[in-house]
Amino acid sequence: MNLSQIESPLTTYNLLITRNKQIIMKTKIIVFFTVMAAVMCLSxxxxxxxxxxxxxxxxxxxxxxxxxxxxxxxxxxxxxxxxxxxxxxxxxxxxxxxxxxxxxxxxxxxxxxxxxxxxxxxxxxxxxxxxxxxxxxxxNVVFTGTVNVPKLEISSDGVGNISSDELICDDLIIESDGVGNIQLAGKTQILSVYSDGVGNVNTENLIAAKAKIISNGVGNVRCYATEEVDISAGGVGNVTYFGNPASKYIRKGGIGKVKAGD
Structure with missing residues (x-):
């Protein structure tokens, strides 16, 4: 038998990890759309x-x-x-x-x-x-009008979307562990995103000077940073950054891609 046809234990392990992540992703996506269909009916x-x-x-x-x-x-x-x-x-x-x-x-x-x-x-x-x-x-949670505060932490462990018209703060922290999308607009000096849930986190319209993204979830993350991005991607979803920041620190260990936006 040709030795090149024999898969090494490491290769087999990597294949199993990849398949397990794909199964988890499909399961979470099914849960996401099922629950979100119910949440939308609240209106x-x-x-x-x-x-x-x-x-x-x-x-x-x-x-x-x-x-x-x-x-x-x-x-x-x-x-x-x-x-x-x-x-x-x-x-x-x-x-x-x-x-x-x-x-x-x-x-x-x-x-x-x-x-x-x-x-x-x-x-x-x-x-x-x-x-x-x-x-x-x-x-769902909606921040209506302009909300201007020094520091704001948004933690989502439930079911539903979170959106804003305009958030203005020096320090914005987003923790996404639930089921639903987060879409925010405005501006901040420092943006920190921790994505471990099901659903997307979109802050493309929220202008940050510095953005730190830790993505271990299923959904995609989009951010805008003018000076610096620090991205650690270990999940299934993609991370896209905008703003052409001068400093970029990127670490990738998951299935999702990390790329610069248009």
Whole structure:
């Protein structure tokens, strides 16, 4: 037998690793599209539901933690306000409170499990400042208008998309471990992206001076940096950087590609 036809143990190991990653990728993609189809229906009101609204009196806060079902609309304003609109039964089950400077949005677990995909619930939040958003629930998050803060951390462990009109900050940290896309616009001095979830992180329209990207997930990552990019790609998704930065530090160990955008 020709020795060149015999696969070395290392070659076999690499093939198994590659195949396992491809299987994981296909499984996560199926979960992503299945769950996202349900999340999109949050914006459609159920004809049989009784639609109402309720204001929740809360004191000032600097962080938001959501563990409920519903879409969040976050805007920056001089006052602190929280208002919910949607299905009357769901609003009755909402538990909204401030704990140690964090606005906590909870809902009874039985309601979350029985949630119908055509049931509407939107929560409108106004705050003078914000340092952290932690989305562990089900629903989309939208930053409306201009949000200008020194530092902002966005953590996504739930199901749903996160988007913004214009974020302005010195330091922006994005942790994507959930199911859904993150698409942000604006500008920052330092951008840090940690992508381990299912879904894309697109900050092409968010201009950063320096960007650090650690991609170990399934989705693609896009960023814009004018001075420096530091990219570590160990996942399935691709990483594309824009802005033609002078300094580039790139390490690649996964299936995905790392490339400069047009």
């Amino acid at each position: 459609t009101a159920c004809a049989q539901s009784r639609i109402t609204s309720k204001n929740f009196p809360v004191r000032a806060f600097l962080a938001i933690e959501s563990n409920s079902v519903g879409n969040l609309h976050i805007r920056q304003g001089s006052d602190t306000q929280v208002r919910a609109e949607g299905d009357d039964e769901m609003i009755k089950k909402l538990d909204i409170r401030v704990e140690q400077g964090t606005l906590v949005i909870d809902m009874e677990k039985t309601i979350v499990k029985k949630w119908k995909r055509n049931t509407k619930l939107d929560i409108y939040i106004t705050t003078p400042s914000l340092s952290k958003l932690e989305q562990d629930g089900v629903g």
